[in-house]
Structures are given as structure tokens and as C-alpha cells.
Amino acid sequence: MSTDGKFGDYGGQYVPEALMPAIEELEDAYERYVLGNEDGFMDEFRTRLREFGGRPTPLQRADRLSDRYDREVYLKREDLVHGGAHKLNNALGQVLLAKYMGKDRIIAETGAGQHGTATAMACAHLDMPCEIYMGKRDINRQRPNVFRMKLNGAEVNPVTVGRGTLKEAISETMRDWATNVEDTHYVIGSVVGPHPFPSMVRDFQSVISEEARTQAREKMGRLPDSVLACAGGGSNTMGAFAEFVDDDETALYAVEAGGSTLDVDEDAGVAPNSASLTTGSEGILHGARTTILQDHDGQIMESHSISSGLDYAGVGPELAYLVDTGRVTAVNVGDDDALTAFHRLSQMEGIIPALETAHAFGYLERVAGPDATGEHDGLGEFVVVNVSGRGDKDLESAIEETYERDIDIAPNMDEFTGGL
Amino acid sequence: MSLEDAFADGPAFIPYLAAGDPDYESSLEYVEALERGGADIIELGLPFSEPIAEGPTIQNAVVRSLEGGMTPTRFFEFVEDLDVSVPLVCMTYYNLIYRYGDDHGPRPFVEKAASVGIEGFVVPDLPAEESGPLREACDEFGLDLVFIVAPTTRGERLERMMEQVSGYVYVQARLGTTGAQTDVSDQTGASLDRLAGYDVPKAVGFGISSGEHAQRIVRSGADGIIVGSALVDIVAQGHEAGDDSETVADRLETLARELKDGAVAGASQRPPHPERT
Numbered sequence: 001m002s003t004d005g006k007f008g009d010y011g012g013q014y015v016p017e018a019l020m021p022a023i024e025e026l027e028d029a030y031e032r033y034v035l036g037n038e039d040g041f042m043d044e045f046r047t048r049l050r051e052f053g054g055r056p057t058p059l060q061r062a063d064r065l066s067d068r069y070d071r072e073v074y075l076k077r078e079d080l081v082h083g084g085a086h087k088l089n090n091a092l093g094q095v096l097l098a099k100y101m102g103k104d105r106i107i108a109e110t111g112a113g114q115h116g117t118a119t120a121m122a123c124a125h126l127d128m129p130c131e132i133y134m135g136k137r138d139i140n141r142q143r144p145n146v147f148r149m150k151l152n153g154a155e156v157n158p159v160t161v162g163r164g165t166l167k168e169a170i171s172e173t174m175r176d177w178a179t180n181v182e183d184t185h186y187v188i189g190s191v192v193g194p195h196p197f198p199s200m201v202r203d204f205q206s207v208i209s210e211e212a213r214t215q216a217r218e219k220m221g222r223l224p225d226s227v228l229a230c231a232g233g234g235s236n237t238m239g240a241f242a243e244f245v246d247d248d249e250t251a252l253y254a255v256e257a258g259g260s261t262l263d264v265d266e267d268a269g270v271a272p273n274s275a276s277l278t279t280g281s282e283g284i285l286h287g288a289r290t291t292i293l294q295d296h297d298g299q300i301m302e303s304h305s306i307s308s309g310l311d312y313a314g315v316g317p318e319l320a321y322l323v324d325t326g327r328v329t330a331v332n333v334g335d336d337d338a339l340t341a342f343h344r345l346s347q348m349e350g351i352i353p354a355l356e357t358a359h360a361f362g363y364l365e366r367v368a369g370p371d372a373t374g375e376h377d378g379l380g381e382f383v384v385v386n387v388s389g390r391g392d393k394d395l396e397s398a399i400e401e402t403y404e405r406d407i408d409i410a411p412n413m414d415e416f417t418g419g420l
Numbered sequence: 421m422s423l424e425d426a427f428a429d430g431p432a433f434i435p436y437l438a439a440g441d442p443d444y445e446s447s448l449e450y451v452e453a454l455e456r457g458g459a460d461i462i463e464l465g466l467p468f469s470e471p472i473a474e475g476p477t478i479q480n481a482v483v484r485s486l487e488g489g490m491t492p493t494r495f496f497e498f499v500e501d502l503d504v505s506v507p508l509v510c511m512t513y514y515n516l517i518y519r520y521g522d523d524h525g526p527r528p529f530v531e532k533a534a535s536v537g538i539e540g541f542v543v544p545d546l547p548a549e550e551s552g553p554l555r556e557a558c559d560e561f562g563l564d565l566v567f568i569v570a571p572t573t574r575g576e577r578l579e580r581m582m583e584q585v586s587g588y589v590y591v592q593a594r595l596g597t598t599g600a601q602t603d604v605s606d607q608t609g610a611s612l613d614r615l616a617g618y619d620v621p622k623a624v625g626f627g628i629s630s631g632e633h634a635q636r637i638v639r640s641g642a643d644g645i646i647v648g649s650a651l652v653d654i655v656a657q658g659h660e661a662g663d664d665s666e667t668v669a670d671r672l673e674t675l676a677r678e679l680k681d682g683a684v685a686g687a688s689q690r691p692p693h694p695e696r697t
């Protein structure tokens with residue numbers, strides 16, 4: 001694994017000069033505390049992940065899915081991490097690191113609100129003041145998470161520029177950081193941004209694959225044939241893949257949001273998907289060279305997904321690199337199939353997944369479900385799906401989206417409400 | 421005329437406007453008004469959709485310009501259509517430079533910029549560590565590469581940057597993003613002191629909005645002043661009020677002259693400096 005900030009040609013540090021000293025300071029702290037365990041940082045991180053975060057999460061056999069797909073399907077239950085998603089692994093790590101660095105203020109951005117709530121929880125737990133930037137549109141889509149952040153004592157700053165989603169919120173948080181760089185740490189929520197963020201966030205999240213690897217040996221007596229994880233920026237993806245990257249026998253599938261279509265309207269500056277790995281191209285966004293959704297001039301396009309957590313125009317540089325080298329296979333699942341999978345997992349396993357996570361299950365259905373041709377089935381006998389988060393936060397939009405679409409397995413609420 | 425030459429006859433006044441803000445034709449008039457007001461170099465913004473180093477004023481200008489259809493190709497036409505004789509610097513973000521043309525990399529953009537008469541670049545998201553390919557292309561086509569020195573820049577980073585810089589150094593007066601301020605930070609003096617040993621003109625920007633500011637900055641040792649947001653504010657206010665472009669251009673010219681006069685006054689009040697004589 002790279003620690004110099006470059007993954008092939010990807011990665012790097014493309015940030016305003018005013019941020020460079022903070023980036024260098026963070027790089028130094030990353031090397032000392034995270035890689036070097038100075039002052040027992042990693043020991044404390046692991047203890048807090050266990051006691052506050054509720055780790056390890058189970059690797060659970062999904063009995064009915066295993067029957068449906070005629071193979072062994074195991075679920076890595078990151079939805080059971082405190083707060084309901086893998087996001088806490090990273091937020092806790094970074095807020096703790098900021099404390100070790102002597103910073104006294106935390107800022108973060110959030111899309112779906114999962115990273116924002118995780119950061120707010122970690123800040124409350126570690127007694128740090130916290131401000132979260134969130135797009136106005138996302139605030140409207142994710143009200144329960146906004147309330148949760150405020151419950152934990154964080155300030156939530158609405159971002160109104162542009163379309164008011166994650167992309168704009170990241171730019172706004174970078175501006176705050178450039179202004180208050182001396183006392184403030186910016187907790188980036190995914191494996192994106194300038195070095196050392198992509199490596200550091202991967203390291204904090206790699207606890208997922210570290211546990212999964214050990215648990216697979218215990219439960220299956222072997223490593224899985226494949227690991228599936230949804231990919232927006234790519235933090236749960238890299239977390240689920242990191243410790244398997246050197247295991248050539250395990251195939252790795254990054255499932256992106258195919259949105260409503262993979263066709264891109266360059267003139268309108270809109271990509272009706274968030275599939276950067278599939279439909280994007282190389283460029284520089286938010287501090288790193290990576291794969292991004294952009295028009296022919298290099299302007300960043302607005303992305304789309306039914307899941308606001310995947311709705312981002314870029315992806316982590318390491319993930320882009322692993323796809324280029326062929327180690328990771330990038331696939332995508334559209335809004336309708338993700339929503340159907342959301343209902344299916346809820347009904348068959350009693351797990352309401354985040355809409356992000358539902359994309360990974362949508363892919364499983366496509367290649368291994370009853371309607372699959374078997375043609376693209378490279379998943380093998382033992383499959384691990386990373387359940388990156390739970391779907392409670394998505395209920396409002398799931399209700400709305402379900403009734404806008406014709407999802408045949410969706411529950412019928414008409415008998416109770418006389419229609420919605 | 422090269423960028424460095426623009427500093428030969430006293431302090432340089434370097435205004436910034438986003439090209440195409442709020443529309444192509446008015447923007448041409450506005451940039452030309454800056455020259456009438458005494459600009460020695462003009463920084464022309466080529467708008468990028470994610471301007472992470474900019475404050476709200478310039479960010480909004482970027483949005484207006486992009487909505488008006490500004491693209492790199494249009495930008496080069498804009499430069500050709502401009503009737504100004506002072507050197508022009510293109511200020512933009514690296515992705516636009518990197519993506520221009522068929523082969524990815526900065527060379528096609530630099531070649532095109534040189535052909536329309538651009539003299540140099542300021543690229544706020546390209547630190548010295550990543551700027552090798554752009555520096556190389558600039559050398560090939562004879563363009564300058566201006567770097568921004570922040571109040572936090574020192575030591576090895578400063579050295580590395582000063583090895584690559586040409587034309588002038590953009591001294592960031594305070595931390596944060598661009599935007600007009602009512603006060604000019606005393607971080608400027610410290611930054612100028614750190615740069616005293618380097619033989620390249622030092623132009624101070626971020627927060628300068630009046631002739632009095634300009635005077636103070638030049639008196640404290642700056643070789644030039646860079647002003648963006650205060651001028652962009654005039655464009656924005658004129659646009660919102662529906663004023664005709666001639667009126668807005670007059671206002672720009674008036675503020676430009678005030679800033680230039682302030683800079684000149686500041687130079688005459690400068691205490692004799694041993695290194696400058």
C-alpha cells in the first residue's frame with residue numbers, strides 16, 4: 001500500500017497554498033500516530049472503536065439470500081456500527097487524531113448526513129466543537145440526520161451555492177479550512193481529497209476487511225471468492241477491499257450508482273449518474289488527481305443518484321488506480337434496481353439497508369438472481385457483501401421514491417392511508 | 421512586455437476580473453476600463469466550476485460567467501477580442517489547463533494561451549510540488565508562472581516555490597479565501613520580510629479594496645497590489661441593479677484609478693531601503 005500519496009498517476013496534493021502547511025502537518029501526524037502508533041494512538045483508536053463503536057461487527061451468513069443466489073452469501077454488518085454506518089470508523093479516527101495534534105475545532109462536510117452524524121458523534125464523545133457543512137438540497141432530503149447532528153451538539157451550516165449537494169459542501173468546507181487552518185482539522189469523509197486523506201481514511205476503514213478476513217477464515221475456513229461494496233467516494237469500498245488487495249483469489253467488485261441512465265449530457269453539464277469509475281475520466285478535483293465526472297472542457301458535472309451518499313462527481317484515487325490495474329472491477333446499478341434491492345433485503349433478511357448499500361445487493365441480483373444469464377457471474381461460491389449502513393435515514397426518500405416508481409415487491413400502504 | 425517589466429516604473433497595479441462576467445460583451449468593456457484606470461498587468465479569471473480558493477464574491481462571478489457560456493475556447497477568443505496593451509495573466513484551476521486539447525497535460529493549453537498573447541498563469545490549486553509539467557510548458561513557450569505565497573508558507577516550501585516562480589510572487593495578505601476586507605492584515609509585513617532576499621517582484625493581494633489600503637501595502641514594501649473582489653463587487657452590483665455597461669465600466673475605471681494612485685502615493689512615502697538603492 002502506498003504511503004507517498006500517489007497511486008500510479010493518481011492522488012497527489014492539489015490544494016491552495018494556504019492549506020499546504022496544514023496538509024504537511026497532517027502528513028506528519030498520519031505517519032507518526034497512525035502508521036507509527038506513537039503515544040499509543042492506534043491502541044486508543046482500537047479501544048474506542050470497540051467500546052464506543054461496537055466493533056467487531058459480525059460477518060453474518062444470509063440464509064435466504066444464500067438460497068436465492070445458490071451460493072454462500074455473507075454480510076459484513078457495518079450497519080451495526082454505532083450510528084448505523086461504517087462512517088464512524090473514520091470519523092472517530094480523525095477526531096482522535098486532531099486531538100493528538102492539539103487542534104481545537106473540527107469541521108466536516110456531509111452528503112447523506114452519515115459522515116456528518118458520525119463526525120458529530122465522535123466530537124461529542126471526544127469533547128470537540130464541531131461544524132458540519134451540508135448542501136441545502138441534502139438537508140431537505142435527510143432531515144433526521146440533520147437533527148441527529150444537532151442533537152450531538154454540532155452546528156450545521158447549509159450550503160446554497162450550485163445545486164446544494166456534497167460537491168458544493170466539500171468546496172465550502174475547504175474554504176473554511178483555508179481560513180481557520182491553524183486551529184481547525186477538516187475531517188474528510190471518504191478516501192478522497194489531497195494526500196494523506198485517501199491513505200489515512202483507508203487505514204481507518206480497513207478494520208472492515210481486517211475483521212472480514214479473519215471472520216471468513218473462521219466461518220468458511222477460507223477467504224471469500226468475492227467481496228462486493230458500493231462505491232461513491234469509496235470509503236466503505238476501500239475499507240472492505242484493503243486487506244484483500246493482495247489476496248489474488250478474492251475478486252473485488254466496486255458497485256457504483258448508475259442513476260437513471262449512464263448516458264451523459266455534456267452540454268447541460270449533468271451526469272444522471274454518479275458512476276465516476278465507469279463514465280468518468282481522469283482529472284483533478286478537490287485536491288487529488290483521480291477519475292471524475294467532467295465535460296470535455298474539464299468543468300465538473302452535477303452527478304445524480306437516488307442515494308445522496310453516492311451522489312458525488314469523483315472517487316478516491318486509490319480505487320481509480322485499482323480499477324485501472326484490473327485488481328478491482330467497477331460495475332454499476334441504477335436507481336430502480338437499487339430501490340428494488342432495498343425492499344428485497346428488508347423482506348428477506350430483516351435488514352433495511354442504506355440506499356447506498358442497496359446498490360451492492362442490486363448487483364448481486366443482476367448477476368446471480370433468478371433472471372440472471374450467468375454470463376457475467378464472476379462472484380464464485382463464497383461472497384461477502386459489505387452492508388455499509390442501515391437505511392433508517394433513507395426512509396423518507398424511500399417512501400417517496402417507491403411510490404414514484406413501480407416496484408412490484410414494495411409494500412402496499414394504500415389500505416392504511418387511502419393512498420399516499 | 422514581460423510581467424517583470426511591468427514593475428519597472430514604480431508599483432504595479434494588478435486588477436482581476438472573471439472573463440465573461442456577467443456576459444461576454446460587457447466583460448470586454450470592463451477589462452478595458454481597468455487599463456484606462458491605470459492597470460499595469462491584468463489577471464483574467466477563466467472560471468472553473470469548483471473554485472475552492474475563492475470567497476463568495478468571486479465564486480458568484482464564476483457562476484455568472486459559466487452560466488453565460490464561458491469555456492476555455494471562449495476565453496481564448498475573449499483574450500483575442502480584448503483591446504488592451506498591458507500584459508495579461510490567466511488565473512484558473514489546474515483541471516481546465518490539464519484537460520485542454522486531445523493529449524492530457526498542460527502543454528496544449530499553454531501553447532494556445534501563448535498564441536493569443538497571455539503572458540503568465542496563476543493556478544491557485546497547483547502547489548510547487550505538482551507544478552513541474554506546467555513549469556516546463558511555460559518555459560517552452562516563454563510564459564511566466566506566478567505562485568501564491570500564503571502567510572503560512574515558509575522554510576523548504578518557500579524555497580521550492582521560489583525556485584519555480586517567475587514574473588512576480590503573489591503575496592497572500594491573510595489566511596482564507598479571496599474577498600474584500602475593510603482592514604488589511606499585518607501578516608503582509610511579515611510575509612514581505614520573509615521574501616526580502618528573493619529577487620522577484622512581490623505583489624500583495626487578498627482583501628485590498630481602497631486607495632488607502634493600496635497606499636499602506638506599498639508603503640510597507642510591496643512592489644505591486646492585486647485587487648479582485650472589490651472590482652468584482654462593482655460588476656455584481658451593476659448587474660443586479662440593471663445598470664448599463666458604460667456606467668459600470670466608469671465605476672471600475674474610477675476605483676482602478678484610486679487604487680493605482682494609492683499605490684503610487686505609497687511608493688513615494690516608502691522609507692529608503694538599503695536593498696533597494
